[in-house]
Amino acid sequence: MTTEVDHPSARSDRLPQGVGDLTTPWKAFVLGALVVLGFGVFAYIWELSQGMVVTGMRNVGSMGGASWGLYITMVVYFIGVSFAGMTVAALIRLFNLNDLKPIARFAEVLTVVALLLGALAIIVDLGQPLRGIINLFRYARPQSPFFGTFSLVIAGYLFASLVFLYLSGRRDAAVMARYPSRLQWFHRLWAAGYSHTPEEQARHRRTTFWLALAIIPLLIIAHSTLGFVFGLQVGRPGWYGTLQAPAFVVLAGVSGLGNIIVLAAIVRWAVGAGDRIEMKVFSWLGRFLMILLFVYLYFMTVELLTLLYATPEVEKQLSDALLGGRYAWLYWGSVALLVISAVLLVWQVLQGRWRMSWLVAIGIAVNLAAIGKRYLIVVPSQTHGTLLPYETGSYSPSWVEYSVVLGLFALGALLVGLFFKAFPALPLSEEEVMSDV
Amino acid sequence: MSRKAITLLMILGGLAFMIIGYFSSAPWGAESVRNSNPRFDFAPALFVLGVIIAFSSAVVYELLPTREEDDGAGE
Amino acid sequence: MTRYAMVVDLDRCQGCRACMEACKIENNTTESMFWMYVFRFEEGSFPDTKMSFLPRPCQHCHNAPCVKVCPTGSRFKREDGIVLTDSDRCIGCRYCELACPYGVNYFNWQKPEKAYYSGEGGIDWADPDLEGVTGGAVPAYKNPELDKLWGTEKRRTAGGGHAKGVMEKCTFCVQRVEQSLLPACVDTCPVTALRFGDVDDAETPISRFIREKDPWHLLEEAGTEPNVFYVGGKPPSHAYKEVERPKARAAT
Numbered sequence: 001m002t003t004e005v006d007h008p009s010a011r012s013d014r015l016p017q018g019v020g021d022l023t024t025p026w027k028a029f030v031l032g033a034l035v036v037l038g039f040g041v042f043a044y045i046w047e048l049s050q051g052m053v054v055t056g057m058r059n060v061g062s063m064g065g066a067s068w069g070l071y072i073t074m075v076v077y078f079i080g081v082s083f084a085g086m087t088v089a090a091l092i093r094l095f096n097l098n099d100l101k102p103i104a105r106f107a108e109v110l111t112v113v114a115l116l117l118g119a120l121a122i123i124v125d126l127g128q129p130l131r132g133i134i135n136l137f138r139y140a141r142p143q144s145p146f147f148g149t150f151s152l153v154i155a156g157y158l159f160a161s162l163v164f165l166y167l168s169g170r171r172d173a174a175v176m177a178r179y180p181s182r183l184q185w186f187h188r189l190w191a192a193g194y195s196h197t198p199e200e201q202a203r204h205r206r207t208t209f210w211l212a213l214a215i216i217p218l219l220i221i222a223h224s225t226l227g228f229v230f231g232l233q234v235g236r237p238g239w240y241g242t243l244q245a246p247a248f249v250v251l252a253g254v255s256g257l258g259n260i261i262v263l264a265a266i267v268r269w270a271v272g273a274g275d276r277i278e279m280k281v282f283s284w285l286g287r288f289l290m291i292l293l294f295v296y297l298y299f300m301t302v303e304l305l306t307l308l309y310a311t312p313e314v315e316k317q318l319s320d321a322l323l324g325g326r327y328a329w330l331y332w333g334s335v336a337l338l339v340i341s342a343v344l345l346v347w348q349v350l351q352g353r354w355r356m357s358w359l360v361a362i363g364i365a366v367n368l369a370a371i372g373k374r375y376l377i378v379v380p381s382q383t384h385g386t387l388l389p390y391e392t393g394s395y396s397p398s399w400v401e402y403s404v405v406l407g408l409f410a411l412g413a414l415l416v417g418l419f420f421k422a423f424p425a426l427p428l429s430e431e432e433v434m435s436d437v
Numbered sequence: 438m439s440r441k442a443i444t445l446l447m448i449l450g451g452l453a454f455m456i457i458g459y460f461s462s463a464p465w466g467a468e469s470v471r472n473s474n475p476r477f478d479f480a481p482a483l484f485v486l487g488v489i490i491a492f493s494s495a496v497v498y499e500l501l502p503t504r505e506e507d508d509g510a511g512e
Numbered sequence: 513m514t515r516y517a518m519v520v521d522l523d524r525c526q527g528c529r530a531c532m533e534a535c536k537i538e539n540n541t542t543e544s545m546f547w548m549y550v551f552r553f554e555e556g557s558f559p560d561t562k563m564s565f566l567p568r569p570c571q572h573c574h575n576a577p578c579v580k581v582c583p584t585g586s587r588f589k590r591e592d593g594i595v596l597t598d599s600d601r602c603i604g605c606r607y608c609e610l611a612c613p614y615g616v617n618y619f620n621w622q623k624p625e626k627a628y629y630s631g632e633g634g635i636d637w638a639d640p641d642l643e644g645v646t647g648g649a650v651p652a653y654k655n656p657e658l659d660k661l662w663g664t665e666k667r668r669t670a671g672g673g674h675a676k677g678v679m680e681k682c683t684f685c686v687q688r689v690e691q692s693l694l695p696a697c698v699d700t701c702p703v704t705a706l707r708f709g710d711v712d713d714a715e716t717p718i719s720r721f722i723r724e725k726d727p728w729h730l731l732e733e734a735g736t737e738p739n740v741f742y743v744g745g746k747p748p749s750h751a752y753k754e755v756e757r758p759k760a761r762a763a764t
Contacts, residue, residue: 475585
């Protein structure tokens with residue numbers, strides 16, 4: 001099969017799904033993202049030169065601050081989001097969920113981008129970032145929960161997801177490579193000689209099946225390790241507990257699915273793919289999200305009841321701050337967002353009708369709640385959870401932290417936006433693949 | 438070497454690197470200086486390399502052409 | 513086998529905080545960084561209040577959570593029991609700070625030269641009159657021993673360099689102990705509330721002192737097996753309120 005440039009049947013120079021078509025709205029979006037990213041980079045350079053004193057973080061205890069703040073909150077959040085993308089893609093492959101095939105690719109892209117952002121968020125939080133990268137590869141200790149985060153999550157999971165994305169995209173890359181365009185070299189490279197023969201398809205199915213199977217345990221171990229970073233610390237009331245690892249995994253699923261729903265809605269609108277991403281897809285995603293939300297709300301309820309029934313003296317200060325004190329607005333706000341989302345999802349299931357606007361709102365709401373919950377895990381145990389009776393502390397992020405975090409979000413949006421101008425977001429249909437063969 | 442053999446070799450090799458890398462990194466425990474140093478520098482990098490090699494085997498398996506049709510002549 | 517430990521006699525401690533000052537001068541710690549820290553507690557409400565004091569150095573735990581979580585092995589425990597931080601290897605992730613139940617860890621949030629009580633209302637180290645006296649050393653009492661590599665493991669653990677972006681904490685004055693001196697806080701205490709020595713040797717004064725008294729540990733239930741013993745007084749509960757905290761500008 002040829003992939004030559006001037007194939008007579010290539011109807012036009014327009015690649016599918018707007019690939020390579022740099023529209024004005026898209027350019028404006030890229031410009032906006034670059035501006036925010038630029039500001040974030042400036043803020044980080046300022047942090048590097050002045051030291052982390054420009055953040056709102058200070059030492060725990062005698063200095064009355066919190067040493068882990070917004071950056072670590074975002075590390076946990078981003079890595080959590082990455083969990084759902086690859087899980088959905090792997091499940092689609094393992095159980096042949098054909099209805100969901102359209103969203104597989106951007107679920108995979110979401111995972112890769114979110115992991116990159118998570119890794120960057122760790123780096124901006126290090127006092128010695130360059131040394132950090134080298135010394136982790138050189139000296140990392142397996143006993144530290146960070147070892148799992150660094151080696152399994154960032155290195156292992158990221159690489160495995162890239163492999164999965166690459167292999168899953170070869171077929172479409174081969175189709176794209178038929179069109180004459182500036183990106184043809186990229187598509188050819190990706191396709192690496194893919195020919196849509198039955199043997200090749202069978203081989204691809206086998207490979208992705210085993211890959212998906214291998215990724216799932218890696219995923220669970222990786223996210224549990226992240227939970228262990230917090231759950232094993234006896235010295236931090238509010239952190240130490242057996243529920244941390246499972247709760248991390250579940251909330252990761254919730255926030256990730258929320259992101260996928262929002263992304264699916266955006267792709268559907270941007271690419272005009274109302275027929276490709278049918279409401280069936282959203283119905284499935286919505287149901288899955290609803291189940292995970294209920295599991296998570298169950299965890300929160302158990303935790304709350306335990307706190308209300310009996311709290312060790314030391315934790316009382318912490319739980320008071322969470323439920324009725326300094327952090328109450330964030331705690332109850334996050335709970336409200338989660339509960340309302342769950343209710344709206346149940347409503348749609350009962351009615352049998354799904355509304356796009358509700359779904360997007362739910363997707364955003366659960367992500368905001370996830371960020372809030374992550375913040376509540378990280379910060380209050382430091383300001384109000386010291387085992388020795390230090391005065392309570394305080395923490396609020398500085399402009400540097402907000403800028404860097406916004407810059408990270410901008411980078412993520414930019415990467416996704418750039419990627420989907422170079423490669424189709426939705427897997428090409430069989431007709432598009434089989435034509436010109 | 439056949440495609441399947443290379444793939445298997447990569448998976449096993451990757452696993453081997455992971456095991457060696459893991460157990461050569463700093464031993465568990467908080468008792469002495471020994472618990473803070475790996476047996477050799479960059480042992481953790483070996484672990485990560487093992488993970489990468491193991492997953493790269495999927496790319497090799499899918500991309501390498503089969504030579505089953507060859508009649509055995511040459512390599 | 514040597515095992516260094518400290519005994520804090522709460523019946524003698526009068527809250528003068530000379531130990532905090534001595535530690536600061538010996539170890540050149542920056543603003544708001546108190547490797548040795550003395551709590552002033554108040555129990556009860558006026559007029560039935562009771563004040564007490566609690567010196568809190570690093571506990572040099574036998575089962576140190578900070579050592580367990582350090583991702584690069586820069587926080588380690590020596591065979592003689594002292595827990596140290598290698599400032600050449602530390603990457604500043606601050607995990608040890610979060611893992612420590614006692615709150616003894618301090619991070620260098622900025623370049624140390626900028627954090628020695630300078631700034632508004634503080635000391636202007638660049639003042640020529642001052643420079644003439646200090647010879648340009650910041651701080652004036654700069655201790656050259658801190659930069660050296662200590663121990664058979666030869667690592668920069670005496671807090672040397674106080675680099676931006678790395679962690680540090682009480683070292684039991686390793687640079688002094690290796691020269692057979694006492695830690696600065698122990699040496700300075702005017703009422704011998706602090707004692708130091710090898711508790712693995714049953715005949716040292718500190719071992720005998722421990723045998724006579726009924727010592728307890730801070731946060732025994734955390735399972736950290738600290739090497740700092742307390743005699744007299746009682747473990748602080750959350751009914752205690754911290755008062756008269758050292759007011760430092762804390763790099764605001």
